[in-house]
Amino acid sequence: MRAIFVIYSPYRLGCRIMALVGSVSNLKDISFYKNVSASLKKIRQKGLDVIPSVQFSQEKLIDTLGYIGKNFSSDKQRLALGVTALATQPFIDAKNRSVDEKTRKVSVARTVAKIIAGTFTGFFIRYGCIKGIKALSQIPSKNIPKIKSLFTPKGVKSNTTDEFEQYRNAMGTVIALVVMVFTNFLIDAPLTKFLTNTFVKHQQKGDKK
């Protein structure tokens, strides 16, 4: 019994863990680690050397980049994804040689329907939630009802900083994702089904002509 206690005593276990942590942190002093690290650094530097250096001089371009960084949040990203999806995905499905022609046509119709339904709900729910979080993350003061500062983090004194704006976008996006778990079934799935059937019927009419 004493032997078991000695082997498994918390003190000894703690010592062993500390020793293990110590040996892991000492890894950095081992020459093998140093060699691997130096080799990786060389590879990364070579990769970086391959990429040409670019200097942005046009004010308009720099301002546009600044605008994107500040204002291009998840709702706009979802819209961009949807628009580009319409330009690429149906063509990828249409050129899929692994399936027969009929399957390809249904697959294109379904993809277009899915993109329209997903982009529609994805954009508007994100947009609405980000707006909602903005309304509910005011800086607390006597004139502001408590509910309007529900999402304001502790210690924030100004709501005009870029950091705070990005926080609002992030919080709005997270809330939107939770909302969309439900709308995925309530709106996206039935809308996708309806649009797919409409497109397939339209295709069949076109084929008959």
Add this chain to the structure above:
Amino acid sequence: MKSLSNLFSSFKSVMYKNYGENPGKMLVHTGVLGWILSSMAQVSAVMFNDKIPKEQKSFLIPQEIADAAINIISFYVVTSSFKNIASKLVSTGKLSTKSIRSHIERSGKNLSEYLGKIDTDIAKDFPEIKGEYKTFKNGVDVLASTVGSVISCNIITPVLRNEYAARKQKQIIAKMNGEDKKQPVLKPNRSLSMEGYIKMASEKYPSSFYSSNLKI
């Protein structure tokens, strides 16, 4: 044990600390979270659907999980790689603005020796231009994340998924023709196409069953 209000307060602080200064990172993380939640919804739709027989579930659940893994891994790997490479290019000065380079030059650094070196970190070396640098970096990060997500969601994932779906379709048809004699409603004729399969499945299962891969 923390109270609910304390947990919510900590959550707000974590969000503010992590994403307040890094919108590109936020887009990558919320994108991954979006795919995870969407996939979880699809898997649970199959899992908790009483109309799907047990034998079908044992096949459909792993299929949904595999599909989810393709979506999530492809999105994360491609988008975060784009974002990380863009961040490194900006922090080392490979991608930079004229005024940032002028400032570095004025400080006495040799541009050809300083820019594009793996250890170079403009934000650390020149805190006095933090505002200008950060505005530029955030723009490049967000643009890179968006381009990465477009390539991953709209090109790589559909190609991989088509390949995977075609294989699965063949397996399903083979299984239906051969083993699955317990399901007369779903038993197809020899020339079953995806359209026919969807039609038959729609008679058997509700819409949520065959509405997988909806990006939320």
